[in-house]
Amino acid sequence: MMPRLLTALLVLLLVLPLGVGAQESFPTHPLSLVVPFPPGGVADLTARPLAPVMEKILKQPVVVVNKTGAAGAVGMSFVANAKPDGYTILLALSSISIIPEADKLFDRKPAYTLDQLTPIALISADPTVLVVQADRPWKSVKEFVDDAKKRPGEISFSSSGVYGTLHMAMEIFAHPAGIRLKHVPYAGGGPALTAILGGHVDALASGPAVVLPHIKAGKLRPLAGWGTNRIEALPGVATFKELGYENVEFYIWAGVFAPSGTPANVLRTLRDAVRQSVRDPEFKAAMAKIETPIAYMDAPDFQKFYDKDAKMLADAVKRVGKIAEKK
Amino acid sequence: MLETLQNLSLGFSVALSPPVLLYAVVGCIIGTLVGVLPGVGPLAGISLLLPATFGLNATTAIVLLAGIYYGAMYGGSTTSILMRIPGEAASVMTCIDGYAMTRKGRAGAALAIAAIGSYIAGTVSVVGLMFLAPPLASFALRFGPPEMFALMLLGLLVLAYMSGGSMAKSLAMAALGLLFGMIGIDPMTGFFRFHYGLVELGDGIGVVPVAVGLFGLSEILLTAGQATPPEVLKPKLRELLPSRQEWRDSVWPIGRGTVLGFLIGIIPGSAHIISSFVSYAVERRLSRHPERFGQGAVEGVAGPESANNSATSGAFVPMLALGVPSGPIPAVMMAAMMIHGISPGPLLITQQPELFWGFIASMYVGNVVLLILNLPMVGVFVNLLRIPYPILYPAILVFCVLGVYAVNGSVVDVWLMAVMGALGYLLRKFDFETAPVVLGLVLAPMLEMSFRQSLAMSSGNYAIFVNRPIAATMLLVGLGLLLLSLRPILTRGMDWRRRLGHEANPGLEEGNP
Numbered sequence: 001m002m003p004r005l006l007t008a009l010l011v012l013l014l015v016l017p018l019g020v021g022a023q024e025s026f027p028t029h030p031l032s033l034v035v036p037f038p039p040g041g042v043a044d045l046t047a048r049p050l051a052p053v054m055e056k057i058l059k060q061p062v063v064v065v066n067k068t069g070a071a072g073a074v075g076m077s078f079v080a081n082a083k084p085d086g087y088t089i090l091l092a093l094s095s096i097s098i099i100p101e102a103d104k105l106f107d108r109k110p111a112y113t114l115d116q117l118t119p120i121a122l123i124s125a126d127p128t129v130l131v132v133q134a135d136r137p138w139k140s141v142k143e144f145v146d147d148a149k150k151r152p153g154e155i156s157f158s159s160s161g162v163y164g165t166l167h168m169a170m171e172i173f174a175h176p177a178g179i180r181l182k183h184v185p186y187a188g189g190g191p192a193l194t195a196i197l198g199g200h201v202d203a204l205a206s207g208p209a210v211v212l213p214h215i216k217a218g219k220l221r222p223l224a225g226w227g228t229n230r231i232e233a234l235p236g237v238a239t240f241k242e243l244g245y246e247n248v249e250f251y252i253w254a255g256v257f258a259p260s261g262t263p264a265n266v267l268r269t270l271r272d273a274v275r276q277s278v279r280d281p282e283f284k285a286a287m288a289k290i291e292t293p294i295a296y297m298d299a300p301d302f303q304k305f306y307d308k309d310a311k312m313l314a315d316a317v318k319r320v321g322k323i324a325e326k327k
Numbered sequence: 328m329l330e331t332l333q334n335l336s337l338g339f340s341v342a343l344s345p346p347v348l349l350y351a352v353v354g355c356i357i358g359t360l361v362g363v364l365p366g367v368g369p370l371a372g373i374s375l376l377l378p379a380t381f382g383l384n385a386t387t388a389i390v391l392l393a394g395i396y397y398g399a400m401y402g403g404s405t406t407s408i409l410m411r412i413p414g415e416a417a418s419v420m421t422c423i424d425g426y427a428m429t430r431k432g433r434a435g436a437a438l439a440i441a442a443i444g445s446y447i448a449g450t451v452s453v454v455g456l457m458f459l460a461p462p463l464a465s466f467a468l469r470f471g472p473p474e475m476f477a478l479m480l481l482g483l484l485v486l487a488y489m490s491g492g493s494m495a496k497s498l499a500m501a502a503l504g505l506l507f508g509m510i511g512i513d514p515m516t517g518f519f520r521f522h523y524g525l526v527e528l529g530d531g532i533g534v535v536p537v538a539v540g541l542f543g544l545s546e547i548l549l550t551a552g553q554a555t556p557p558e559v560l561k562p563k564l565r566e567l568l569p570s571r572q573e574w575r576d577s578v579w580p581i582g583r584g585t586v587l588g589f590l591i592g593i594i595p596g597s598a599h600i601i602s603s604f605v606s607y608a609v610e611r612r613l614s615r616h617p618e619r620f621g622q623g624a625v626e627g628v629a630g631p632e633s634a635n636n637s638a639t640s641g642a643f644v645p646m647l648a649l650g651v652p653s654g655p656i657p658a659v660m661m662a663a664m665m666i667h668g669i670s671p672g673p674l675l676i677t678q679q680p681e682l683f684w685g686f687i688a689s690m691y692v693g694n695v696v697l698l699i700l701n702l703p704m705v706g707v708f709v710n711l712l713r714i715p716y717p718i719l720y721p722a723i724l725v726f727c728v729l730g731v732y733a734v735n736g737s738v739v740d741v742w743l744m745a746v747m748g749a750l751g752y753l754l755r756k757f758d759f760e761t762a763p764v765v766l767g768l769v770l771a772p773m774l775e776m777s778f779r780q781s782l783a784m785s786s787g788n789y790a791i792f793v794n795r796p797i798a799a800t801m802l803l804v805g806l807g808l809l810l811l812s813l814r815p816i817l818t819r820g821m822d823w824r825r826r827l828g829h830e831a832n833p834g835l836e837e838g839n840p
Contacts, residue, residue: 039374040662048378048666064378067736070512070529074737077526102517111526156784162517184472184783185514187776190652194595197651200471200784209665213650213672289668323516 026086026266030061033256034090036075038068042207042292046123046254047091049286053277058269071161073099073111080112084261086270090117094253095165097310101317102163117257119306120267121274122297124287125251127227128169128205129234131220136202141224141243144203148179156182157203158192163317166192169205169226169250171316176245196220207252208233209291226250233291253295253309255302271299331457338684342692347390350383351689354391355696358398359704365406365723366539366730366744368415369399369639373659375733385667386682390689392660393643397449397690400639401697404441404632405708409434410723412543416534416600417635419765420607422542424620424627431623432560434709435567440577440625442701444633448585449694452637455589456644457687464648467593472780473791475596477801479774482601484805486763487812488608497763500754504767507532508775515779527739534600534769536731536744541761543727544748547720549755560712567705569625577629580610584633591634592641595653599638600769606634640690647683649673 033051037043044066051062067075072095079090096117103110130141138144148155159167162185174181184201186192189210196204197219204211204220208231214220215234222237226249230239240248256274258267277283278296287294297305341347361372372395380388403414408425421441428437455463470478486501487494510521511531522528550557569577584606591602610630611620620627646657650672661671669679676683711719731744751761785791793799 038659039377040659045662045666048381065736066374069735069737070526073529074526106518108519109524153786162515182783182786184780186780187514188658190658191596194468194645194651194653195471197649198468198471198595209670213670213674217673219673286666290665291670 026269027058027060029087030063031058031087031089032063032065034075034079034088035064035066036068036072036078036090036092037066039066042126042252042290043091043093043254045290046287046292049283050091050123050274050277053280053283054273056280057273057276070111071095071099071164076117077111079257079259080116082259084259084263086258086262086266088259089120089270090257091123092117092255092257093165094251094309094313096257097306097313098163098165098168098317101314105317105322114310116260118260118262118267119299119302120256120258120270121278121299122253122255122295122302122305123274123278124292125253125295126207126209126292127225127231127239127249127251128166129208129211129225129231129237130173130203130205130223131196131211131215132203132223133196133199133201134219134221135199136221138223139221141238141240144223145177145179148177148181152180153182155179155203156184156201157205158195158201159183159185159205160189160192161185161187162323163320165252166205167320168313168316170203171320172250172312173205173226173240173245173248175316175319176248205250207292212291232293249312251295251309254292255306267299334680334684335457335688337680338686338688339691341386341681341685342390342688347387347685347689348692350387350391351394351693352696354394355398355693355700358395358400359402359697359700361395362399362402362414363405364730364733365410365412365414365543365727366535367399367733368403368417368535369396370415370655370659371535371734372396372399373656377659377663380663381666385664385669385679386685388663388667389660389682389686390693392663393686393690394693394696396656396660397636397639397693398697400636401442401445401701403635404445404628405438406543408437408441408628409708409711410543411546412723412727413538416538416765416769417603417638418631419538419542419762420603420631421628423607423762424622424624426546427621427623428625428628429560429712432562432566433573433623433625434560434712435562435705436569436573436625437628438705438708439567439569439702440573440629441632442698442705444577444581444584444629445636446694446698447581448588448633448637449640449697450691451585452589452592452640453687453690453694455637456640456647456690460644460648463593464645464651467595467645467653468649468651469797470594470596471795472777472784473795473798474801475594475598475773475777476781476792477798477805478591478594478598479601479770479777481801481805481808482605482766482770483774484808484812485601485604485608486766487808488612489604489760489762489766492758492760496759500759500761500763501767504764504769505771505774507537507764507768508771511772514772514776515783525739527737531772532743532768533735533740534765535734536740537747537768538765539727539731540744540747541751541754541764543723544744545751545755545761547724548748548752550716550720552752556716559715562709562712567709573625576625580606580626580630581633583609583613584630585637588634588637588639589641592638593644593653595645595651597654597773599635599642599654601766602634602638603631604766604769606630646671647675647686650675 033047035043035047047064051064055062067078082088100110195201225231225239361367403418404421406412406414407418407421411422411426413419413422425437512529587606588602592599610626611617642654645651645653652658652661664671731740781791
């Protein structure tokens with residue numbers, strides 16, 4: 001709270017005398033890196049080590065601000081509607097493309113639209129992994145799918161919330177596999193993991209880092225990964241692509257965004273700063289500790305990746321449809 | 328057993344090493360301050376300070392965070408007792424009798440009992456954590472949605488014992504709280520309910536702004552509305568300590584609160600919040616003088632304060648034994664471990680014995696530190712009451728606004744607090760109690776979520792609530808309690824008949840000898 005106040009004061013002090021002339025040199029005062037999720041989550045754990053490294057490069061403080069609420073919508077719409085001067089930037093996860101689509105589904109005024117944000121860089125992309133309770137009989141994706149076809153709607157999975165990333169990951173696999181699973185949503189990834197460990201559901205799509213210790217302890221069994229390549233820590237686990245599910249691909253990714261309309265020179269500075277940051281040994285070490293592989297992409301590549309990802313997620317949201325309408 | 332003691336001595340060698348001890352003390356001090364600041368509870372405190380631990384090593388980081396956690400639980404009672412402002416949801420019940428004790432000049436005693444109760448609860452529950460963690464944790468994991476629903480239903484029954492006033496009024500207030508709990512995203516369909524275009528209401532109404540508004544602000548407004556200002560209290564030194572009678576009254580509530588809190592705390596989810604509500608209800612139910620509750624009964628402070636502290640340790644059981652993020656606070660602590668390259672999981676105890684046992688030992692140390700820190704502070708805190716109201720109350724208002732804003736950085740929360748303050752003022756003017764509103768609001772989201780998850784699990788079959796043994800047992804207990812609470816209604820009827828009979832008989836005798 002105090003740093004925020006100080007930042008605000010500093011911003012005021014610095015902005016007033018500089019005014020228009022500031023366009024040439026960026027940045028002249030502290031930046032805020034908005035994380036739309038609470039401290040301790042993947043987004044926060046990526047932003048925290050990124051901020052000090054960017055600070056070194058930009059020669060201005062970069063302050064991480066957790067602006068949470070409504071599954072990230074509060075923080076994302078905050079940045080989407082912020083002044084496009086590059087001083088307010090966003091660290092978002094894959095869910096950024098889901099929220100406006102879900103808003104559309106319910107005919108709500110969207111909290112923000114995707115064209116309000118310009119991608120700067122992709123930082124990491126972690127494929128989800130399909131795990132099942134170790135007591136359950138399925139040893140492979142084939143067994144799982146065969147059984148699910150025999151008993152449609154009976155095999156259950158937990159998720160981080162309805163239309164959440166973990167729900168969408170499962171949908172992206174279940175649809176081409178032609179199976180119908182029973183969805184039990186929880187309030188966040190933590191409770192969803194607790195549920196499968198307690199045996200209250202059968203399966204879960206999850207980021208690898210959090211399930212790894214439970215796989216090692218023999219409580220959960222990994223069946224397949226959603227990535228193009230196998231997960232480094234789980235070399236024995238095939239990808240869905242290897243198993244013949246061509247389009248089953250999903251990553252929990254983290255990327256940096258700025259509000260659309262940010263001047264080109266400012267965007268260039270930010271892109272350079274992020275590019276140098278991800279090569280920094282300190283940042284690399286921090287990401288290694290949270291077992292999240294760095295998958296850097298600069299704006300043009302990231303834009304392509306992001307467009308494709310957003311379309312795939314939009315399709316998945318539409319396929320799931322409005323849940324209340326189903327019987 | 329022997330092995331445990333050996334491990335524990337390893338733990339103490341870690342916990343008492345100067346750097347770790349220093350961070351434990353620092354954590355406790357920060358935690359106490361965080362707890363004293365109205366609105367900022369342990370979760371907000373830990374989240375705000377998590378980034379500060381990045382530079383430390385894993386053990387000191389965890390010890391620091393744990394210190395903040397239980398420091399905040401201790402500190403939360405201070406403002407509840409002195410100013411009727413709940414530091415967080417768990418200290419709502421402490422407001423009622425704690426503040427009543429303050430008005431009777433027993434603030435020192437209430438604070439001392441709260442500190443000592445917390446100390447005992449903290450220490451005893453760490454022993455529980457140490458010896459019972461693995462078996463209890465596996466049992467706790469069996470609490471799925473149906474069990475959670477049954478537990479929440481039991482929590483709702485607490486209402487029957489919570490207030491001394493009219494039952495109809497309490498039920499109305501609880502219904503209001505449950506309705507407030509319906510605001511926000513529908514957890515099963517993603518539909519926004521009652522958000523009126525505010526994205527901030529998507530997560531529903533936070534308990535903290537509501538509790539601070541209904542309790543703290545309403546008290547300030549009521550005081551301002553009095554014709555003559557209340558007398559400024561001048562606590563005397565010898566009144567700081569609890570009397571012999573107060574000690575005697577507190578012993579059993581502390582014991583019961585400790586056990587109750589620990590058991591509720593180990594259940595994954597946010598169930599620990601209800602531990603203080605349940606403890607208050609249990610004490611009131613068991614008391615021979617239930618009418619004293621609400622008027623400054625020391626049991627109403629001792630029980631809930633002990634319960635919420637031992638629930639704190641209980642919440643660590645699934646986290647440490649199984650690596651399960653059993654609630655929002657353990658989830659943040661697990662993130663702190665991950666930052667330091669430690670994967671919390673079922674193998675934590677064997678792979679990181681120094682971290683695990685150091686953590687356990689530091690909880691003993693931390694509780695002692697907090698007791699040493701808090702008992703002398705009682706004198707200081709109580710003297711805050713000497714500040715004249717025209718200065719004290721505006722200052723409290725400022726701190727309430729700061730605290731509530733700091734949690735989410737949300738102005739909507741501040742407005743919510745203001746509206747709830749006005750609502751609390753009106754309700755109390757009309758003699759409604761506000762605690763059931765908070766209980767309703769705490770229970771509603773969990774009740775709804777677990778109910779609908781259960782039905783999703785069973786594809787809509789209600790039998791799931793009676794087919795699972797734990798859930799069925801709890802529902803049966805609930806039914807029993809419900810019948811018990813109906814008894815006064817039946818017996819009151821009998822009293823009335825008997826009384827009539829008594830009045831009628833003499834007349835009959837006179838008329839017909």
